[in-house]
Amino acid sequence: MSNHWFLTGASSGIGRHLAELILAAGDDLTATARKPESLDDLAAKYPSQLRVEALDVTVKDDIAAVVARAQARRPVDILVNNAGGGVIGATEEMSDAEVEGQIALNLMAPIHITRAFVPAMRLRGSGRIIQISSASGQGSLPTSSLYHVAKWGLEGFSECLRQELEPFNLFVTLIEPGGARTSFSHNLQFASEIAAYRDTPAGHIRKMFETAGNELYTLDPQKIAQAIVDVATSDHPPLRVTLGGDAFGVVQAALQSRLAFLQSQEALARSVAFDS
Known part of the structure; x- marks a missing residue:
């Protein structure tokens, strides 16, 4: 039996590749995008399988109605929270709106959407929730x-x-990709620059993002999308899936560094208990 997927951020990048794979496999898809017309070609090609919903995932009040329409169509088997975006800049350089926007888009939106689907999935006793995270979810x-x-x-x-x-029997999986060659990099926003940061690590990394070409983005989004489909449709999806050699290196280094530091602090950690 085919699955019914709910996918946010379906208009471009990994989301677009996912949408194409899902539909080509014969599954049903409810896809959301801020500009639904960007999916007109897929809607014409798969009229019975694809329903496109206009949704800005940061507008919480719009989520419930979109989710309800998707569930009324048929129960959703697989949720993929994919919508996201980045702002580059030192913390001090960011405006309040940029700070709040990053949290709203990349954290609160997937939380709200996930919470909207959990009750029906729990009552049905099956479901997959796929969160598109990043190697940035473990490194910094x-x-x-x-x-x-x-x-x-x-x-x-x-x-x-x-x-x-x-x-x-509900499984939540985090996907942690590295640098995929998608429109995500072209859509990066940059906070207003403060000159004092130009010769600091933050300034150097900002410059790298401003001037980077494809050499920084080596991962094939089609392969990432296929890996996501394979994981989401497996019998027992893992909690985390790291995709890309760059992502593997970032996560490995972060975990090794934290473990080494933790071990160096063991004596201090154990010193604060009551004396026996």
């Missing part, structure tokens, strides 16, 4: 503090949710 880089806040938050939320929902 100057100029991306709010993106990291959102992705680290999504990782913690999803790890807890996995433990809550697995007894109901």
